[in-house]
Every structure is written in structure tokens, then in C-alpha cells.
Amino acid sequence: MKKIYLIMLGFLLAQGFARDAHAQEKYKIDPTHVSVVWFATHFNFSHPSGKFARVEGEFTIDEKNPNLSYVTATVYTDSLITGFKKFDDHIMSSDFLYAGKFPQAVFVSEKIEMTGEKMADIHGSLTMLGITRPLVLHAKLNRIGENPANNTKTAGFSMDAVIKRSEYGINYALPGVADEVALRIEVEGKAE
Secondary structure, eight states: OHHHHHHHHHHHHHHHHHHHHHHEEEEEEEEEEEEEEEEOOBTTTBOOEEEESOEEEEEEEESSOGGGOEEEEEEEGGGEEOSOHHHHHHHTSTTTTOTTTOOEEEEEEEEEEEOSSSEEEEEEEEEETTEEEEEEEEEEEEEEEEETTTTEEEEEEEEEEEEEGGGGTOOTTTTTBOSEEEEEEEEEEEEO
16 A cells, blocks of 8 residues: 555656646747847946847746746857947956956856746846856846747846946946946747
8 A cells, every 4th residue: 555655646746846847948048139238337428338249048937936947148258349349359358358368257047036027036146257246137027928930939038237347356447437337138038
């Protein structure tokens, strides 16, 4: 009797785990529909911006338990575009991103905190210039559904964050060029 009970318990647990695994869906970031843009105050005259042209990563969404979702993303800092090569070269130099030595910035989530029906704070860590610091992404789920362009299940998000560049050892032109750098992120992922 005990053996039958253990077999039944094992079967029920396996079914539960299968349902839980199915509830989590993995998405790969679509490189043509992702945008990481930064803004920094320049001596209080303006807020110049730049965009990273290459971003890779994946995220898993658990629609039943969103707090079990997670994300990893790699931003290639040597793909920076501002529209002016001289400016690009300076931002990618050792004064700022030091992209020649540290060509990647990596974000890994650690906790998802729902703040509204389609809103969440994604708590994680950002590693940049060899330094890892906590970072919170304020995310809004735009849509999950079939993409009519490719008939693939797609999830899209808009996110905001602020990093303090001095925490990563980027001290050039402080305080005239702002320490706080605002990030605006738009991302779509395709279900795998």
C-alpha cells in the first residue's frame, strides 16, 4: 500500500511540476526590436543621448506567478551610437565606458515585484566595467500575444531605470556631466 501511495504521490508531483514548467515560457530578445537609450544632463544645458545597437538576452515569463519570471540581458557597449563619431569614440573611451576593455554590460534579474496589474519592479544586478551593482528596472508589460508579422508568440515591455555612473568608477567631468544616467528600454521577445 505504501508503495502505491508513493507512486501516486510521485505522479501527482510530476503533473504539478509539468504544469508549473508549462506556465513558464521562455522568450529570446528580438535584436531588431530592442532599444536601450541613455540620457545624461550636460552642464544643465541639455540632455544628450545615445543608443546601444546590439543587445542580446532572454527572459522567462510565468503568467500565473509573475514573481517567478526572470531576465538576463547583455548590452554591447562597443555598439554605442550617438550620431556623431567623435562623441561615440569619447563615450566608448576609458573616460566613460572603456568599451575596448569592457565591451559588455550584463543585467541579471534576482526578484520581480509586481507594482500594478501590468507593472513590475525588476530587481537585479548590472555588471559594467568589471563592477557589479544593484539595479531596478521599472517595467510595464505592453502586450503578450501573437505577432501578426511572423505568427510567433511575442511579449513586449517598456522599462526605465537610473544608474549612478560613479558607482562603476566613471567619474569623468563630474559634476558638470550628470552622475545619474537615465535609461529608457523597449524590448520584444519571441517565444522559443
